[in-house]
Amino acid sequence: MTRLPQIALLSDGRRLHLQDGPIDLVVEARGRADDVRAAYAAAARRFTGLLDELCAELPELRSAAGRRTSLKGMVARRMHAAVAPFAADCFITPMAAVAGSVAEEILGAMLGAATLDRVYVNNGGDIALHLGDAEYFSVGVMDRPDRDGVMRTMRVDADDPVRGIATSGRHGRSFSLGIADAVTVLAATASQADAAATVIANAVDLPGHSAIVRTPANELQPDSDLGACLVTRGVGELSPGEIAVALESGAECARQLFDRGLIEGAVLQLCGDMLVIGPKDIERQEARPRQLESAVHA
């Protein structure tokens, strides 16, 4: 039986949902109706078979990235390019940029098929953006991703260099070497944002701290690209001082990446504390009233 991805418009008739294996994309394009239709058709075409393409090179994608690569696929090569700047300083595999790279690929396919005002391709929080003239996106950031948090927003304008947003942390689907609840990175591309978010989230850490539970990644997932690296499974009570130290360690990493031009900004979060790196303003939004929230759930 041929395995085909699930592709369907969501009920609002505006957004497209694409799912295959572990990949889940929600896409929205704005523009003329026939352009949007053409772009969605292009996204569906490109998405079909994309996972098989990646899996054909899975062993190399799961190996530590070197300076050069023999990877062939477009997406695989983009994954490698995104992590290569970090390869000299730490253990990183192209898998660190898989989500952002896929998002970017689908965005590229859509823009190749049509002229669009504004597009996002959201791959489980790793997002590729397109902004036409004078367009902008409001980006929401939860201030307590480990709990019900308050939404804060950032604005990404067409004349900003930001076209990629990614979030990494220990609560996500993939493992983290650090203790950050979430690190959200703005970068020129989604693949770069994805790789940088992984690296910064790993840097938010308190090495050797007794309240942090770590387990070799391959004990949890035998074929994890992280092998025997210790990944964070639990974070106990930390003092405000310790939280500040861990955040600062991640912030130092983020500042270096910012200075190297690899990221445009980052928001680091740990145990309710937040640090913002870069020129972007982040606004606090009014908390939604509890009553309204429960009404929505019903």
Added chain:
Amino acid sequence: MVMMETTSAAVDKIRCDACPVMCYIKPGAAGACDRYANHDGKLVRVDPHVILERTVSHGGKLVPFSRTEDWDGKIVHEPSTFVTAIGAGTTYPDYKPAPFIVSAEVDGVDMVTVVTEGIFSYCGIKVKIDTDRYLGPETATVRAQGEAVGHVTTSEYGSQMLSLGGVHHLTGGSKKEGRVTCDTLMDLANCKAVELTIDGGASVVVQAGQPPIVNGMKEERMRVGCGSATIGMFAKQWHGKVDEVVVVDDHITGVLSEHQAGKLLDIADTGIKMKGRRSTPGRYFQVADPGTGWGGTNISDPLAILGPFDAKEAKPGLSMLMVSTTGEHSSYYVLDETLKPVETEMPAELKFSVERIQENCEPALCTVLFMAGAGGSLRAGVTDNPVRLTRSVKDALTRVTSGGAPVYVWPGGGITYMVDVTQMPAGAFGYVPTPALVAPIEFTMKLSDYAALGGHMDYVKPLAEVQAGDDVRQLPWQNPIPGPRA
């Protein structure tokens, strides 16, 4: 099929072949997608889209089963395959069409089942605990892991009712209260045992379909009736075999010689003096404090509820049976020369009557009903005009089921339903961190009715297409056909 045997060189790990990532998955762990997992060496879909297949076996071959009576006389027979919502994946809060809108052609009429999972923060559980033992005062707080998760509500015939969960415990209190409440509801709904403690009362282990364990003691039987009712039921069987019978009950203790049933049999007065408050002849309230002793009282010696016998009526040699409402406790006495009851070996024919009481007491069980209201957002996943779905349910054009199990839909506004969790497939409930429970809910109706109520017709899939997919778990259909009510 989701339940597939997977062979692998590794003994414990299995290789998932659901997608080309081909994850190696350890026992108890999930693959990269979080959709497939290794359950005891078998690859299972963590959120399987369960199909309850109601079929009858015929010569080793499964054939469609057709019932003669319709569920309401208007709608066609339901398809022999019933698609449930478990693992359908919920779409909250996007209001996108429910993940599976299945159409099956039956007898030439298209049926539609809209399969979704509801996220219910307006949900709770009603627990019926068959016991006469005292669990705690009405309205007392019920706790799990020290957190308030509900309260003691009314006591009905032979049972104590608890009301657990609800929006105030789920989202109105502390984070921990919400989380513990959510865990408690989910465990109870998934037929797991949960220990509850009641402020000023007992600790009770509750598990759907199992006897309650009150303060470490497993409850065996549910009483046949209150003490007075027991007198009424057994008076004739006692007549002529014993002079007096007291059925000890925390609620209404019955006394044969004073009771209407005894009067009708011309049973003579015995001079018995009961403690407690007399209601009507032969019926006494509050003979003792509530507890876990005889008949739900706190007494271990039943003579404690008697005063001295009246010398004007009582005679030495008078015989008396004392028995609890479940027949679990019983003693036989004969008055001595000073009119004091002396415990004596019980005659065989009275033992027989005690056994008869026991026999008539059904096994004590805990019953767990999940109760939730399908709000606007859930209904919007089914139709673009949510209130029409409500009306369609009330008009009995649309049948509601939960995990394929029949539900009771409350009259009144909204779609508020109750379902016996033991009728649902295993692992039917999940949760989201909101905290709220995720429960399956299906709406079945005629395709034409579905279109009329503003259904998402573009998303209707033929049944065969859903079944052909590889993410479907088929279960034998064990239950009666879901009806509009029961």
